[in-house]
Amino acid sequence: MNFTRESIIQLLAQEDFSPIFQEADALRRTRKGEEIQIRALLEFSNHCRRMCQYCGLNRTNTALPRFRLEPGEILETALEAVEAGYRTVVLQSGEDGWYKPEDIGTIVREIKRHGAAVTLSCGEVPEEVFRYWRECGADRYLLKHETADPELYARLHPDSSLEARVHCLRIIHSLGYETGGGFMIGLPGQTMETVAADLLLLKELDCHMAGIGPFIPHPETLLREASSGSTELTKRAVALARLLLPEANLPATTSLGVLDSDEKRSVFDCGANVIMQKVTPARVRKLYEIYPSRLTDRTISAGRQAVEEEIRGLGRIPV
Ligand code: 5AD
Numbered sequence: 001m002n003f004t005r006e007s008i009i010q011l012l013a014q015e016d017f018s019p020i021f022q023e024a025d026a027l028r029r030t031r032k033g034e035e036i037q038i039r040a041l042l043e044f045s046n047h048c049r050r051m052c053q054y055c056g057l058n059r060t061n062t063a064l065p066r067f068r069l070e071p072g073e074i075l076e077t078a079l080e081a082v083e084a085g086y087r088t089v090v091l092q093s094g095e096d097g098w099y100k101p102e103d104i105g106t107i108v109r110e111i112k113r114h115g116a117a118v119t120l121s122c123g124e125v126p127e128e129v130f131r132y133w134r135e136c137g138a139d140r141y142l143l144k145h146e147t148a149d150p151e152l153y154a155r156l157h158p159d160s161s162l163e164a165r166v167h168c169l170r171i172i173h174s175l176g177y178e179t180g181g182g183f184m185i186g187l188p189g190q191t192m193e194t195v196a197a198d199l200l201l202l203k204e205l206d207c208h209m210a211g212i213g214p215f216i217p218h219p220e221t222l223l224r225e226a227s228s229g230s231t232e233l234t235k236r237a238v239a240l241a242r243l244l245l246p247e248a249n250l251p252a253t254t255s256l257g258v259l260d261s262d263e264k265r266s267v268f269d270c271g272a273n274v275i276m277q278k279v280t281p282a283r284v285r286k287l288y289e290i291y292p293s294r295l296t297d298r299t300i301s302a303g304r305q306a307v308e309e310e311i312r313g314l315g316r317i318p319v
Contacts, residue, residue, distance in 0.1 A: 048094025186229020
């Protein structure tokens, strides 16, 4: 199908979206099968030099106790996840300059040596660092573009620009990473035009993965009074992302589950085929608070079992 900004806006506004959900579900089935890929998400530092207005980790939030795992503990936890059956470990953090590129590079090499894939999600770094981590064996890089509206982007990120973000994504792609983009639904100031542009940008960047989740206001940010994003619109955007990028890996995002756990389950019938499960050590898990959420303090293997059961309950195959 040849999507334009206008046709996407029209589709998003349709009263009955079920034919598109079904089409996205059918396409997911033929291209990705019945498997749901479970990724281990290891959040290793909540220190961040950025001021993203929507994010609870932004550096102006002085109410948040900050933590940083030692490289040894990051590796130990990642290997525990591999032991529990995870085939991909996602290493995520705020933009924390404390770690040397070599610290992360060494961890990547070790995880790879144990046979798992590694996804990095550590924000914007210089091109040579993206290259070095790729040489260490990192397979994928997640860097959501957040919003494709340059003015909205500048307002929400006083210390950055959409142009710089997109530049990083192009570098990531050119280095041979599987490239993960994505954006939020319901950011204050977002319009249907923006959502259409967000979807088209995923396509233009040729993203291999795209995380699309609703915005959730965090009480310690300037956007505390704003409303949460619509879960219905989130599912519609995921379905259209499936149609635009048939081969992509599309997660059911954590934020969707925070707003509505049924909606998170049902997004697997709208094109999604990936889920992320936190393996962050329980003692720091609640400090990685990008947005308010309810967390469990299950161990890595118990969490893995629970998510596998949930997937089987949906009639799908956990991987
Ligand atoms: N609500 C929902 N998602 C958020 N993110 C950051 N802050 C929020 C929020 N308040 C998302 C961004 C970021 C990812 C790690 O979490 O898309 O890329």
